[in-house]
Structure formats: structure tokens, C-alpha cells
Amino acid sequence: MEKFLVEISARHIHLTQETVELLFGAGHQLTPIKDLSQPGQFACEEKLTIVGPKGELTARILGPARGYNQVEVSLTEARQLGLEALIRESSDIEGTKGCKLVGPKGEIELEKGLIAAKRHVHMTPADAANYGVTNGEIVNVKVESEDRTLVFGDTVIRVSDKSALAMHIDTDEANAVGIKGSGLGEIIKL
């Protein structure tokens, strides 16, 4: 089966337009600086400080604005902040902990939305048919590297017309498999 791109998601933040304006000033619009692999998604010039009881980290905002605020960190980073990040799929933030975000024009204490992203593979319906998988299915993905080849279990298939084929892992996962920049993945049976 054809291998697919494995991309590393560094810590980042999604905000509602209301929160953007609270932190950057009334009427502020996010400033795209780089398109991401998923169509329509972009990295923004804007950054915020995530504040926890044990530390602070700067994180970039990804646009466009969404219907919810969500802060995605690695579990290493959550520990550095002194905060608990549950492993969740994006947007599934009910019951998660929050954190404080500080911007140039204001700050906000989020009541929820701090997560470590559950690893996943974005793909189109055509890709899903090609790989014989369905939306929400849990698969195992083998990623090879020189020193730390491994198989990621508990990987969610996320199918959307608006997706491009790519697996997303966080920085802890990227370091555990020893890849920098990107890698290649393959769905396997265990």
C-alpha cells in the first residue's frame, strides 16, 4: 500500500474570532503567513503565551478562526506548564482542562480546550476507499526511521472532502520515532 506523509504538529492554538479580538484588539483579523497541508488552514503571524502554574510557552495561532478555543500541546509541554492535557481529537474538548492565554491586548482564562492531539490521518473519501478504511476507524501506522522505527496504534482516520492525505503527530511522538520535519507512514495490521 502506498505510504503517506507524516507531519509534525508543534504546539499551536485555535481561537474564535471573539477571542482573537479580546487578545489582539477589536476588529483584529488573523494574519496568514504560511499555508498548511490541510486546504484552507494556515499558520498566522500572531502568537500567544500559554501560562501555567509551572511555566510559560509561546505558541503560534493557526487560522482561520474556529467555533471554539483550543490549545494543542505535547504531554512534555503540558508537564512543563504544570497543566493537564487530555488526549483528544480536535474539537472534542468537553471535560478537558483549560489554561491562561496572554496576548498583546488582553488575556483570557480558558475553562476548557487544552489537549494533546490524538494522532490521526487526514484523508479524502477517495483515499479512504484506496486504503480500505472509514472515518473514525482506529488503525496502526508504521513509520520508519534510522534509529527509532515504530508503529503508532490508536491512530484515528479522519475523512473529509476538505482534507489532504497526511498523518499528524505531535513533537513527543515525532521524537519517539526519531523523525525531523516529516516522515512516511504505512497502515499495517498487528
Next chain:
Amino acid sequence: MEKFLVEISARHIHLTQETVELLFGAGHQLTPIKDLSQPGQFACEEKLTIVGPKGELTARILGPARGYNQVEVSLTEARQLGLEALIRESSDIEGTKGCKLVGPKGEIELEKGLIAAKRHVHMTPADAANYGVTNGEIVNVKVESEDRTLVFGDTVIRVSDKSALAMHIDTDEANAVGIKGSGLGEIIKL
């Protein structure tokens, strides 16, 4: 096959007695505060600051003193320090980069010895016979967790009379598999 303990190695430092004295004063002896799973190994009261161009981290010394200086960090931590840690087995430090260590009575610029530990399973010859593996063999170890089950490839079997059965992974690897404290591993074929 019987599962075995998977332990998480946080960043730590091994020193020669000469370096201990350079950093803590002439005649200083390491102070054991906790025995580790491997017989004769112990965590020490003494800590040092690892200094890199991008940051600093405090790390505990593990005793007893060895024949070489070695600093073991996760790849996440190496990035935070702004240093390069190669993935190596313990003691295999030729060709690795170094780092600066600062103690209460002195500091040293190591020319080599900064590594991210290659994941491994310590076991006795009897354990090796039981699992049907040999010293130096590379195996795959499945570790299950609620959200992030995975299979660690590139895992080295290390057989010694002086060992106790335990797999050692670093904090990035522990976070990638979503375990805290410890887990259970199982050698599998892929």
C-alpha cells in the same frame, strides 16, 4: 509471553569520580537517595545544570561514578537546550556532541557524551533464554495504554548478570505511548 516492566528514564547524568570532584569539590562522594531497578544503580541527591545555547535544564546525577561522563536527555530537551543529542546506547559516546555542565563548585565543557538513549530492555541471561532473545538483538515491544498504544521498534536487548528485567524509554517515548510512571511491554513480531 510474560509482559515486563517498562520504566521511564527522565533526563539524567553519569559522571566519572574526577568530574564529580571538579563540580562538587575535592574528595566529594555522590550521595545515594534512591535505589533504581537496575541492581547497584541509584539516584543521587546531587543535581547539575545542563547549559546549551538556547536554554538550561537541571538534571539529577545517577550513581555510582562511571568511567565516562554521559548526559542523557530526550530529543525535546535537546531542542530546548539548542543542542544535538544523537540516539545511542549508553557508553557508546564516540562521535557525539557535548554540553556544558555547571555544579556548585565548578563547571565543565564536555567534548562528548550528550545522547538520547536508544530504547532497550535490560534482562538477565535467564530472562533472555525465557524470551528467546540474545544480547544486542533488536526487537519490537508493544506497550498498551488507554489512548496511545504503540509498538516500539529498534529496541535493543541488553543481557547482563547484573541486570533486572525492565525496558527503559525516555520521556518523549513515554508521552508518545501515553504512560505515566510505568507500563508493561511485550516482545512481538511485526
